[in-house]
Every structure is written in C-alpha cells, then in structure tokens.
Amino acid sequence: xxxxTQTPSHQVTQMGQEVILRCVPISNxxxxxxxxxxxxQKVEFLVSFYNNEISEKSEIFDDQFxxxxxxxxxxxxxxxxxxxxxxxMYFCASKIGTVSYEQYFGPGTRLTVT
Amino acid sequence: xxxxxxxxxxxxxxxxxxxxLKCNYSYSGSPExxxxxxxxxxxxxxxxxxxxxxxxxxxxxxxxKGETSFHLKxxxxxxxxxxMYYCALRVGYGGATNKLxxxxxxxxxxxx
Numbered sequence: 001x002x003x004x005t006q007t008p009s010h011q012v013t014q015m016g017q018e019v020i021l022r023c024v025p026i027s028n029x030x031x032x033x034x035x036x037x038x039x040x041q042k043v044e045f046l047v048s049f050y051n052n053e054i055s056e057k058s059e060i061f062d063d064q065f066x067x068x069x070x071x072x073x074x075x076x077x078x079x080x081x082x083x084x085x086x087x088x089m090y091f092c093a094s095k096i097g098t099v100s101y102e103q104y105f106g107p108g109t110r111l112t113v114t
Numbered sequence: 115x116x117x118x119x120x121x122x123x124x125x126x127x128x129x130x131x132x133x134x135l136k137c138n139y140s141y142s143g144s145p146e147x148x149x150x151x152x153x154x155x156x157x158x159x160x161x162x163x164x165x166x167x168x169x170x171x172x173x174x175x176x177x178x179k180g181e182t183s184f185h186l187k188x189x190x191x192x193x194x195x196x197x198m199y200y201c202a203l204r205v206g207y208g209g210a211t212n213k214l215x216x217x218x219x220x221x222x223x224x225x226x
Contacts, residue, residue: 003157004157031212033213035214035216041218042216042217042218042219043158043200043214043216043219044216045213045214045215048212048213056206056213091157091158095212098212101146101148101163101165101204101212102160102163103160103212103214105150105157105158105159106157107156107157108157
C-alpha cells in the first residue's frame with residue numbers, strides 16, 4: 001500500500017540555521033499539508049498546498065517558513081532561521097482530491113533546535 | 115472559534131471493560147469530524163469519520179450536534195487498542211484547504 005514518506009526521521013540543528021524537511025506524498029495525490037506537534041501539545045496545521053501554490057497557511061507559518069514542490073514528487077518545508085521554539089515533530093500529509101476526506105500522514109520528522 | 119477539546123490526557127481501563135474517549139468541538143459551520151489513531155511508533159491513521167457511521171475495530175462514534183460532541187466508544191477494550199487517539203475537525207469543506215483541527219489527544223492504556 002502506498003505511504004507518505006518523510007526524511008530525515010530526526011534532524012538536529014543549531015539556532016539560526018536553515019533546515020529543509022522532505023516529504024514524498026502518495027504519487028497520485030494532489031493536496032499536500034504540513035502539520036507540527038510540539039512535545040506535549042496538539043497537532044497544529046501549518047500550511048496546505050495545491051496546484052503549486054499555498055492554499056492556506058496558519059499564523060505559525062510566518063516568513064521564516066516556505067514550502068516547495070520542486071520536482072513533482074517531493075514536497076519540502078524550509079525553515080530559514082530556526083528558533084528554539086521550532087523544536088517539534090513535523091508531519092506531512094497528502095490527500096487525493098477535493099472530494100476525498102482522508103489525509104494520509106507520514107511518520108514525521110523530529111526537529112530539535114539547540 | 116474552531117476548537118476540538120479532549121478532556122482526558124490518559125484513560126486507563128482493563129481488558130474487556132467499556133471505553134469512551136470524549137471529544138467536544140466548537141465550529142460555526144457544519145462539522146465533519148474524525149478520529150485518528152496513532153499506535154506506538156506508527157503514523158497517524160484515520161480510524162473513522164462521523165459521516166460514514168461505520169464501526170472500525172469495534173469502535174463507533176456518534177456526532178451529537180446538540181452537545182457538540184463526538185465521543186469514541188467501544189464496548190469491550192482489547193490490549194491492542196492501546197494507542198493515542200486524536201479527535202479532529204475538518205475545516206474548509208469543499209475548498210482547497212480542508213485542514214484538520216486536532217484535539218490534544220487521549221492516551222488509551224488497556225491493562226491485561
């Protein structure tokens with residue numbers, strides 16, 4: 001069964017560094033999402049992406065964040081200058097189409113900012 | 115405001131006991147609610163949605179609009195049900211977003 005994959009599983013970076021989190025959505029899916037979960041807190045929506053553009057972003061998704069689908073298979077989340085509070089589990093999800101309700105989640109990338 | 119509340123962080127029951135995981139929501143539109151489950155070391159996966167009104171792995175959930183609740187129930191818990199359960203509200207139905215608003219999750223621990 002096709003699955004969403006994410007790399008790396010764990011990323012450690014220093015404050016102020018740029019990080020890129022990578023996701024490979026399920027191949028025929030058209031809608032892509034990033035969520036994050038700070039330890040002990042709820043899973044929070046960051047951004048949705050459709051037709052090569054952002055369709056919605058949350059207040060968390062400020063100018064330090066960007067997303068890209070560079071080659072038709074990968075879907076990346078970039079954080080330009082990481083802060084300690086960016087430490088969290090980041091989940092990628094994808095959905096096949098507008099009518100479909102189910103978002104398929106990746107295993108997550110744990111980002112630790114020191 | 116769009117909000118999902120799961121009041122219990124941990125629910126511990128014995129095998130064979132009934133289970134009820136509570137979920138309340140706040141949403142001005144027509145709600146579409148889901149339960150997601152995350153077993154140990156596995157990814158979030160959809161357990162059930164209110165529209166389908168189906169039973170998955172013995173779990174059911176009924177949407178009560180009057181009480182704005184979507185509690186998850188199972189009459190007889192099994193040890194393999196031990197997992198983190200998240201209630202989620204879909205927002206932006208029919209649009210390009212369809213983002214999910216999650217509750218904080220309830221850890222269900224089924225004791226032998």
